Amino acid sequence: MSGGFGDWDHYNGTAELDATTYVSSPSSLKRTATSTPQTLMTLTKAAAAQALINGRVVSQIRTSSTGHMPAFYFRYQDQNNYYVVALYYPGPQWYLYKVKAGVRSAIGLRLCVSWTPVINTFYKVRCTFWTSEGHLWARLEYWDGSSWIKQGDDISDVANEWPAGGRVGVGGLDGSAPTFTHHDDTEIWG
Amino acid sequence: MPEPPEFTLIVSEPWSYEEPVITTRYAMESWPYYYIPDQLYPVPIGMMMLSSGRDWWRMGGVGHATRRAIDMLLMELWGAREPPTFAQLVSEAWPYYEPPSMVKLVDEPWSS
Numbered sequence: 277m278s279g280g281f282g283d284w285d286h287y288n289g290t291a292e293l294d295a296t297t298y299v300s301s302p303s304s305l306k307r308t309a310t311s312t313p314q315t316l317m318t319l320t321k322a323a324a325a326q327a328l329i330n331g332r333v334v335s336q337i338r339t340s341s342t343g344h345m346p347a348f349y350f351r352y353q354d355q356n357n358y359y360v361v362a363l364y365y366p367g368p369q370w371y372l373y374k375v376k377a378g379v380r381s382a383i384g385l386r387l388c389v390s391w392t393p394v395i396n397t398f399y400k401v402r403c404t405f406w407t408s409e410g411h412l413w414a415r416l417e418y419w420d421g422s423s424w425i426k427q428g429d430d431i432s433d434v435a436n437e438w439p440a441g442g443r444v445g446v447g448g449l450d451g452s453a454p455t456f457t458h459h460d461d462t463e464i465w466g
Numbered sequence: 467m468p469e470p471p472e473f474t475l476i477v478s479e480p481w482s483y484e485e486p487v488i489t490t491r492y493a494m495e496s497w498p499y500y501y502i503p504d505q506l507y508p509v510p511i512g513m514m515m516l517s518s519g520r521d522w523w524r525m526g527g528v529g530h531a532t533r534r535a536i537d538m539l540l541m542e543l544w545g546a547r548e549p550p551t552f553a554q555l556v557s558e559a560w561p562y563y564e565p566p567s568m569v570k571l572v573d574e575p576w577s578s
Contacts (some may be wrong), residue, residue: 281481283479293482300480301482305481320479322477330473375472406471408468408470415470460481461481462481464477465475466474466476
C-alpha cells in the first residue's frame with residue numbers, strides 16, 4: 277500500500293525527499309517553488325485513486341512562508357480543472373477553491389478553530405471531500421494530539437464539478453521562489 | 467450539515483527512502499568507501515553515491531565532514547549507533563541485501 281517518491285506525479289516547482297526535516301524518520305516530501313506564484317502538486321498514481329468522487333487526504337504539513345499555502349487537491353482532471361483546499365496562515369483560515377478552465381475562484385473560506393498554525397512547524401491535518409444532496413462538500417480538520425478539531429463549518433459547492441471524480445494529492449498553493457512546503461505521513465482514503 | 471461516508475485506506479506514504487541495496491566497492495586504508503545504487507553506475511575512487519529511490523547524493527573527497535555525513539547516513543540506513551565497518555558490510559549486509567545480479571562485490575577500481 278505504501279509506495280515511494282516515484283509512485284506520485286509531481287507537477288511544477290521541484291520535488292525531493294528531505295532527510296533533514298521530517299516527522300517520521302528518515303525523510304519527508306519537500307516541494308519548492310521556482311517561480312511566482314506557483315501551484316505545486318503531488319498526485320498519487322495509485323490505480324484505486326484515479327477517479328475518487330469522495331475521499332480523504334491525511335498529511336503532516338509544514339510551510340516556510342505564510343504566503344505559501346499547504347494544499348490538498350481533489351477531483352483533479354488536468355492542470356486547469358480541479359478543486360483545492362488551502363490553508364492560509366495569516367487568518368488563520370482555509371479556502372475551498374475551484375479551478376475551472378484555468379480560472380480560479382474561491383467557493384468559501386472558514387476561520388481556523390482552536391488552532392493558530394505558524395510557519396516551519398509540522399501539523400497533522402486531514403481534508404475530506406464528498407458529494408451529498410447534490411453538492412460537493414469539503415472539510416478541514418486539525419489533529420490536536422488527541423482528537424480531530426473541525427475547522428469551522430464545511431464548505432459546499434452547489435455546482436459539484438467533475439462528479440465522476442478525479443485524482444487527489446497534496447502540495448502548495450501560491451508559493452513564491454524559494455519558499456517550500458513539507459509533507460509527511462500522507463494517506464489517501466476513498 | 468451532511469456527514470462524509472466511511473472510507474478505506476488506499477495509500478499510506480511515509481515519504482521514506484526505498485529499501486537500499488547496499489554494495490561496497492572499495493576499502494582503502496582503514497576507511498571504507500560505500501555506494502548504495504539502485505542502478506549500476508561506475509564510481510570513481512574517492513566518490514561515493516548513496517541512493518534512496520530516485521534521489522542520489524554524490525560525494526566527492528573523503529574529508530572529515532564528508533566522512534561524518536557518510537556516517538550519519540549509513541547509521542540511519544543501518545539502524546545502528548555506529549556506522550558499519552567494511553567487514554560488517556561484507557559479512558552482514560549481503561545476506562539481507564541481495565545485490566542485483568549484475569552487481570558484483572569487488573575491491574578493485576572500476577575498469578570499464
